[in-house]
Each structure stands twice: as structure tokens, then as C-alpha cells.
Amino acid sequence: MKQWIRISFAVSMLALAITPLCATVAPIISGQSLWWIVKRIGLSVDAIESKVDLIDTTTTGASCGVVELGQSSVMGGMLGISTAGSYCLKEDITADITIGSSCVLLDMNGRCVTGTITVSSGSFSVIKNGFVNPPAPSGGAAPPAGIDVAGVFKFFIDNVTVLCVDSASDTPGRHAIQVVGDDVQVRHSTFIAGAGGAFVSTSAGDGGSGIVLTTDASDVLVANCVLIGGDGGDVTGDGGHGIEIVGADNVLID
DSSP states (O other), X not given: OHHHHHHHHHHHHHHHHHXXXXXXXXXXXXXXOHHHHHHHHHHHHHHHHHHHHHHHHHHOOOOOOOEEEOGGGOBTTEEEEOSOEEEEEOSOEESEEEXXXXXXXXXXXXXXXXXXXXESSOTTEEEEEEEEOOOOOOSSSOOOOSEEXXXXXXXXXXXXXXXXXXXXXXXXOOXXXXXXXXXXXXXXXXXXXXXXXXXXXXXXXXXXXXXXXXXXXXXXEEESOEEEOOOOSTTTSOOOOSEEESSOEEEEXX
16 A cells, blocks of 8 residues: 555656646747757656656655664773674674574674673574684683573674683683573584693693583584584693583574
8 A cells, every 4th residue: 555655646746747748838929949849848847757756755664774883892901792783893892792582693794702601682683704703711600601602592603713712720621602591593603612721739620612502402403513622731631522411402503
């Protein structure tokens, strides 16, 4: 119905513009120059075109904008995305990125994030085309994954490389990515976990895993990916896995 109204309106506007055109060139009076007639026709055609332009501008929808992100977007070492939309990295940044909204497209644009990415509420969202380089963990506690996807539904990761730096002494290695969500697809990506730290005062750290799928993960597709676990810290630390499945349901590895 909206399309029919738009067409009818356009036809009406054209009819109004053409009416004075007919009145201008007829009847032809003896002695009038051809130049005068052509000039009047040209003016009428210009009027028609201007009305068509007006119709086009009033029916065109809003433009599709992309929000550019850079180091200036970082506050206190964090870059938070809390509003749905399309985002693009315009440069390499040093920060931990958090995504707390659904319907987010984060195009890393071939750039590198020195930090981690945490998704706490990112259903129907995408991360693609970039590099994540988390720093070396320290302090003994298990570090968060390079990309931590939790509590989401229909989340997609494509063409992303995560390279974790090895841990300091007595600290477990970092997992490259951990998934706790439903209907998550991970494609064309490389995940390299960090090695555990060597024993110094407490215990050697175990190596991280390339990807960890936990109990609350289900319907997960991992396709065309390179998954590499980290080494254990000296002889007492266990090496990590390429993929570690901890009770996840319906996992397809392609």
C-alpha cells in the first residue's frame, strides 16, 4: 500500500509539472522562433526534474552509519559497547573491550586489540576480521580468556586470530576463547592459547586451551579453525588442549 501511494504521488506531481509545459508550447504563434519554443520546453523539463528530486529525497530512508572506534574511545583501559549498531576499529588499540548489548557488529578491520574481549550480553552479534593479543597473565589466578563469550544466543565470530602471551611464573596459561552460549558459530579463525608459567613459589601453571566450550554451551559450530593449546609450565604443568569440551551439548567440529 505504501509503495502504491508513493507511485500515485509521483505520477500526480509529474502531471502537475507537465500541464504548464503543454500550455507553453501550444498553440504555436506564427513568427515565434524555434529558439523560444525550445527554451520554454527546457524550463518545464527542469521543473519536472526538480519535482522528481524532491520525491526521491522525501522517500529515501536514513543512511547506514558505522561508528569508528580508536584509542581515543578508550576510557580507563576499557572500551565499552553498550548500544546496538555497527562498529569499526580505525586503528590498533590497547584496551579490554566489553560488549554489553545485542545486535552489535564489531568489524576489527584488520586491526589488533592488545587486550581481551568480553561479551556479556551480545545475542545476534558478530565479531570479525581482526587480531586479539592479550598480555601476559600474572598473579597466580586463572586469567580470563582472550575472547570470553558468555550468556549469549546466536553469536558469530569470523576471521579472528587470538594469540595469547605466555603466563608469568606460577600462573595458568590463558585460554584463547571460551564460549558459554547457545547457537554460537566460530569460523575461519586461529586461536593460540598461552603457556603456563614455570614453578617458582607455588606451582607450575597448566597451559591454556585454544577454545573451551563449557557446560552451558550448546549448538556450537567450530569450522575451518586452527586451535592450539599452550604448553604447561615446566615438567609439572599440564599442557592445554586445542579444544576443550566441558559438558557442552551439540558441538560440531568441521
